[in-house]
Amino acid sequence: MFDTGSVPVSAPDLAALRLLGDRVRPLAGAGERTLPVPEAFAGLLPQGGLQRGSTVATGGTAATSLALALVGPTTGTGSWVAVVGLPRLGLLAAAELGVDLERVLLVAEPEARAWPATVAALLDAVEVVLVRPPGPVDVSVQRRLQARARDRGSVLLQVGGDLGMWAQGPDVVVSAGASSWVGLGPGHGRLQARRVEVAVTGRRGADRPRQAQLWLPGADGTIAVAEPTRAPLREVG
Numbered sequence: 001m002f003d004t005g006s007v008p009v010s011a012p013d014l015a016a017l018r019l020l021g022d023r024v025r026p027l028a029g030a031g032e033r034t035l036p037v038p039e040a041f042a043g044l045l046p047q048g049g050l051q052r053g054s055t056v057a058t059g060g061t062a063a064t065s066l067a068l069a070l071v072g073p074t075t076g077t078g079s080w081v082a083v084v085g086l087p088r089l090g091l092l093a094a095a096e097l098g099v100d101l102e103r104v105l106l107v108a109e110p111e112a113r114a115w116p117a118t119v120a121a122l123l124d125a126v127e128v129v130l131v132r133p134p135g136p137v138d139v140s141v142q143r144r145l146q147a148r149a150r151d152r153g154s155v156l157l158q159v160g161g162d163l164g165m166w167a168q169g170p171d172v173v174v175s176a177g178a179s180s181w182v183g184l185g186p187g188h189g190r191l192q193a194r195r196v197e198v199a200v201t202g203r204r205g206a207d208r209p210r211q212a213q214l215w216l217p218g219a220d221g222t223i224a225v226a227e228p229t230r231a232p233l234r235e236v237g
């Protein structure tokens with residue numbers, strides 16, 4: 001973890017997080033309505049990017065890959081992303097999907113009662129906060145976090161897990177359906193690319209479902225729109 005350049009925060013000290021926020025919060029760019037995403041996702045999202053102040057969730061067979069791909073360009077512009085808990089999130093996979101690990105804060109999973117305050121402090125500090133709630137989030141807590149995200153122009157992004165944990169659904173849901181790997185033969189070969197069916201639903205501009213097949217990533221390591229295939233996709237491995 002420490003060799004990647006990412007910044008680990010072993011204990012969610014709220015005062016330390018606020019001080020850190022003063023250091024890493026960008027001085028410019030907050031006036032922009034959206035945060036950048038890979039071009040392949042721009043046509044799927046209602047605002048062409050991650051709308052500031054919104055709540056987003058990823059789901060399906062490649063929920064973590066979707067989340068990492070979506071936040072990669074934000075780190076590429078010099079902004080920061082925080083990850084709360086999510087111990088199985090792979091940093092190598094994150095780097096391969098375009099995340100600048102030098103712009104990532106890794107925060108240990110706080111106790112359930114401290115989780116809302118930790119997430120709120122991070123929404124003050126960075127552009128995107130990746131989470132997975134440890135338990136049900138009641139409506140008052142959700143409203144406070146949504147208000148904090150709107151006030152600060154941040155994005156709260158749930159990575160996989162049960163969307164029923166929230167009292168109200170997110171503004172945008174990006175889901176991965178069937179997928180298939182390219183490069184494997186019968187008992188041999190090397191994984192080269194992953195084709196994934198991606199669907200976007202939600203509300204506030206995302207109520208019209210959109211879908212596409214994406215390379216996540218392609219053989220050249222990039223995220224791109226894939227030409228539709230007649231053969232049904234299936235999960236391999």
